[in-house]
Amino acid sequence: MSGSSASLQPPADAVKPVRHPDAPAPGDLLGAHYEHCFGCGPGQPHGLHLEARAGEGVALTAEFTVQPAHQGAPGLAHGGVLATALDETLGSLNWLLRTVAVTGRLETDYVRPVPVGTTLHLAAEVTAVAGRKIYSRAVGRLDGPDGPVAVRADALFVEVKVDHFIDHGRPEEIRAAMSDPDQVRRARAFEVNP
Numbered sequence: 001m002s003g004s005s006a007s008l009q010p011p012a013d014a015v016k017p018v019r020h021p022d023a024p025a026p027g028d029l030l031g032a033h034y035e036h037c038f039g040c041g042p043g044q045p046h047g048l049h050l051e052a053r054a055g056e057g058v059a060l061t062a063e064f065t066v067q068p069a070h071q072g073a074p075g076l077a078h079g080g081v082l083a084t085a086l087d088e089t090l091g092s093l094n095w096l097l098r099t100v101a102v103t104g105r106l107e108t109d110y111v112r113p114v115p116v117g118t119t120l121h122l123a124a125e126v127t128a129v130a131g132r133k134i135y136s137r138a139v140g141r142l143d144g145p146d147g148p149v150a151v152r153a154d155a156l157f158v159e160v161k162v163d164h165f166i167d168h169g170r171p172e173e174i175r176a177a178m179s180d181p182d183q184v185r186r187a188r189a190f191e192v193n194p
């Protein structure tokens, strides 16, 4: 069974997403937005180290290889980790819009078990935008970009101001991220247009 809930159906006045003119070119790796991000950061030993690559329009692809640290049942990826991979992939789309946004709702279908050692091939796209609301979907496949579907998600991201992170984040990490001398890294920690 699948199908997303009513709150993930774009309203009648939703518009098509517009790729930002400064978005990375199709085929370019997006790179980690923040060193300590559990989804993509190189500084998280047990993180997913997910690598996303810009596609055409407001779409991208990503890969994540399931490690032993990501198990739920013996030899199988934990469902929450797979949801994280989908969330991270979907969240990366906002970089192509250059909109700062956070996940409001994420609905996941688990279609096939994902063994440890598997590389999950993810593809995601923004389907519609309505004011601050960004509607998107993603699919994760086994054995290659055209392999069998293992997971699917529909999501709603909500645009926020950078204050969202400043007001709610733990001061130590906020201070460290804000004092990074690299201007691009500093901005991307919050996915703000540098």
Ligand SMILES: CCCCCCCC(=O)SCCNC(=O)CCNC(=O)[C@H](O)C(C)(C)COP(=O)(O)OP(=O)(O)OC[C@H]1O[C@@H](n2cnc3c(N)ncnc32)[C@H](O)[C@@H]1OP(=O)(O)O
Binding pocket: 007, 008, 087, 088, 091, 092, 101, 102, 103, 104, 105, 131, 132, 133, 156, 158, 160, 189, 190, 191
């Ligand atoms: C830097 C980027 C990193 C990316 C990492 C990957 C992405 C992530 O994991 S982000 C972390 C997880 N997410 C969070 O922590 C978000 C926590 N939630 C919040 O902060 C707030 O609830 C937030 C910002 C989503 C919405 O709050 P707020 O800004 O007050 O907006 P609010 O007025 O409630 O909602 C705006 C619209 O979105 C809709 N909406 C908000 N949440 C939901 C939801 N869960 N389901 C459906 N609709 C929703 C509202 O109905 C409203 O719609 P409308 O404009 O039609 O009335």
